[in-house]
Amino acid sequence: MRARVQEIVFDCADPAALVRFWAVLLGGEPVDRSPDWSYVDPPGFVRLAFQRVPEGKTVKNRVHLDVEAGDVTAAAEESLAWGARRSGGPVTDAQGSFQVMLDPEGNEFCFVSG
Structure with a gap:
């Protein structure tokens, strides 16, 4: 099926x-x-x-969305005006960059590039 x-x-x-x-x-x-x-x-x-x-939300999500953004830092900065929050700092490795974010109710998602 x-x-x-x-x-x-x-x-x-x-x-x-x-x-x-x-x-x-x-x-x-x-x-x-x-x-x-x-x-x-x-x-x-x-x-x-x-x-x-x-x-209410009490623990980390078991599933989250990765949202493609050409410029992770700019996307994270812009989303702050809409009510998002950063969770930690940006991470860059051989596969690209990502920034963990929280939506207005604390659900994790990531801006990613690479």
Whole structure:
């Protein structure tokens, strides 16, 4: 059997706010289906959905998105204005560079190049 990823769902406290962060970051129009569910269809990528849950985030994500950016430092700097935060400093090795970031609710993602 072959399956296909339909969407990636983030648990969160404020779906309407978080979808707007990701829509600015990746493109696409945010959609609020209800107060508990929002989504965005970024161009060339699977839908990202955001569902309200009562509990807060307490540990590191087991899965995160790597977001390609030509200039990791510039992408990280620009995303700070949208509510992102850095987690540590940039890393560069033989494969390229990356910067671990946190979205406004603390979900990890990385800007990557290389």
